[in-house]
Amino acid sequence: MISKSIKYYLKISAFLWVFGQFSFGQVQMVNTSGTNFSFVGSPILTLDDVSLINEGTITSDQETYNFVGESATVDHFLNGASGFEIYTLSIDKSSNGISVLTNLTINNQIDFVNGTIELDGADIEMNGANLNNESETSRILGNPGSVFTTLDLNAPSAVNPSNLGFEFEGETDLGTTGIVRSHGIITLGANESIERQIEISATNDEIIILKFFYLDAELNGIDENELTVFRDTGSGYEALETLSRDTDLNFVEVENVSVNGIYTLADSETLSVVNNQLINYSVFPNPFEDKIAIQFSENSPNREIKIFDLFGRMVNQSNLDHEPQNQIDLSHLQNGVYLLVPSQDEKALNAVKIIKSK
Numbered sequence: 001m002i003s004k005s006i007k008y009y010l011k012i013s014a015f016l017w018v019f020g021q022f023s024f025g026q027v028q029m030v031n032t033s034g035t036n037f038s039f040v041g042s043p044i045l046t047l048d049d050v051s052l053i054n055e056g057t058i059t060s061d062q063e064t065y066n067f068v069g070e071s072a073t074v075d076h077f078l079n080g081a082s083g084f085e086i087y088t089l090s091i092d093k094s095s096n097g098i099s100v101l102t103n104l105t106i107n108n109q110i111d112f113v114n115g116t117i118e119l120d121g122a123d124i125e126m127n128g129a130n131l132n133n134e135s136e137t138s139r140i141l142g143n144p145g146s147v148f149t150t151l152d153l154n155a156p157s158a159v160n161p162s163n164l165g166f167e168f169e170g171e172t173d174l175g176t177t178g179i180v181r182s183h184g185i186i187t188l189g190a191n192e193s194i195e196r197q198i199e200i201s202a203t204n205d206e207i208i209i210l211k212f213f214y215l216d217a218e219l220n221g222i223d224e225n226e227l228t229v230f231r232d233t234g235s236g237y238e239a240l241e242t243l244s245r246d247t248d249l250n251f252v253e254v255e256n257v258s259v260n261g262i263y264t265l266a267d268s269e270t271l272s273v274v275n276n277q278l279i280n281y282s283v284f285p286n287p288f289e290d291k292i293a294i295q296f297s298e299n300s301p302n303r304e305i306k307i308f309d310l311f312g313r314m315v316n317q318s319n320l321d322h323e324p325q326n327q328i329d330l331s332h333l334q335n336g337v338y339l340l341v342p343s344q345d346e347k348a349l350n351a352v353k354i355i356k357s358k
Contacts, residue, residue, distance in 0.1 A: 031056045031080070039063040039087075047076075054080035060107065064088040073097040073118050078104065091115045091138065100124065100145070103336055112138035119145025119183070121310055123337045126162035134163065136217045141195070143184040144310055146337055150287045150357040153177045153202070165213035166198045166263070167251075174259060175203030178287040178355045180337060185220060186264050188230060188237055193264040194218045199353055201286040205260045209243070212263055213251045228268040229254045233261040234282070234352075239268070281342060287355035290331040294320070294342070307354075308339045330356065 028051045031037050035056035039045075042062040049069030065086055069076065070093065077099040078084060085105045091098060093115030100122045106129040110117070113133070117124075119142035126149040134140065140147055149162040152175065156168040164181045168174070178201040186193040195218040212229050224247045230237040244253040252265060281296045294305065305328060307316040315333060320326040333356050341351045 027051065028053055031058055031082075049076060051075070051077045051079070052084075053078075054082045054084055054102070056082060058082070058084065060085040060087055062087045062108070064090055066090045066092065067098050067115070068092050068094075070095045073099055073116065077101055077120075089117075091117055100142075110134075110140075114138055116141055118142040119147075121145055123148065123310055125149070125335070126164070129162060131163040134215075136215055139215060139217065140181075141183050141217075143182060143195075146180050146182040146310070146353075148178065148180040148337055148355060150176065150178045150355060156208075160211075160213075164198070165196070166200070167211035167213070168208055168259075169210075170206065170208035172206035172208065173204060174206055174208070176285070176287060177202040177259075178357070180353055180355065183218070186230075186237070186266075188264075188266050191267055191269075192220055192222075193230070193266045194220050194222060194227070197262055197264045199262045200259050201355065202259050203285055205258050207256055208259045209253065209255045210257055210259070210263075211251045211253045212265055213249075214265060215250065222265075222267050224250070226268045227252050227265045229263060230266050231257070231261040231263050233258075237262075237264070242268075283340060283352055283354060286352075287357040288330070289356070289358040291327050291329050292340075292354060293325055293327045295325045296344070302344065304343045306341045306343075307333075308341065310337060310339065 027049060030053045033055040038059040039061040044064045044066055046066045046068060049071040073096045079101040083103040088108045088111060089106055090111040092113035097116030097118055099118050099120050101120045103123050105125045105127050107127050109130045109132045111132045112135060115138055117140045122145050124147040126147060151161055153159065153168055154173040155171050158167055158169055160167045161179050164179055166179055180199040182197050183195050185195055186197060194214055196214055227245060228242055229240045229252050231240055240254045240257060242252060243255045281294060283292055283294055303320040305318045305320060306314055308314050316330060318328050335356050335358060338354050339351050340354050
């Protein structure tokens, strides 16, 4: 039920205005199921305290979605079952930000002017795109959710893919490499991490130099002079030896590191945390196109694999045979980030994020 109706406008270009309705104190533009909306050229869609919901089809070209206004973050959002493919996303809100409740694919850049982008169970794929001018007051935050990219890295020289805040330096070929950034807090013994994690999944797990960048707003009360890189390769988080630390440029650098794993930053006095888990496994390739292989450290007739999307919905369940290595066909899944949860002999093992990119 609509409490009242008033006209509002969305400036798409200098010559076109779209009208809609006000509902429950929020202004929303809805592309309904079965409706096709196409951008042509380089129009600017300005949403002044207006939310956008896509249940149909929106065809991207070189358009800009420009979010402005002062509404509360929770009242200004991107949502809808169909998600969005966007060329440029600009956030320029004088206060608050926008919520992202559906998956996005960005083809050019996210341009931060003012305001935040808060992930609420959604993932943002940077398809050859970059984060532009992310800062202490205008940034991506929120958990669950992630921003990720996939690319080939061969002898990278100070490469920071999509400006996600993780720099690679080395002479080796990492092959196809997935970088997933999330913004939760990891408990490490009696302490906690900063509000940023980076997961790296490279085809070739080679030795490399890495810089982990962060924002002061993510420090979670930790003294940045004490920040240390911690990595989990499946057996728990362990501290890595620091090569350098710069509190002006906000990074911690490590060297001679096998690249694959989940990384975060925490106080240097944090004790390494090793999971009480004797059963190890690996998943490859990751990112994958259609199929993944799972290699266990031991045989067992009682293995089960469940795969969930980041909304918590189970999208695949497989019972595996007793062989150490098994293959699972996931060709039916759409591109995106998923959570693989294995169990063996009814004992849950560590979950791992996997990326489908085809």
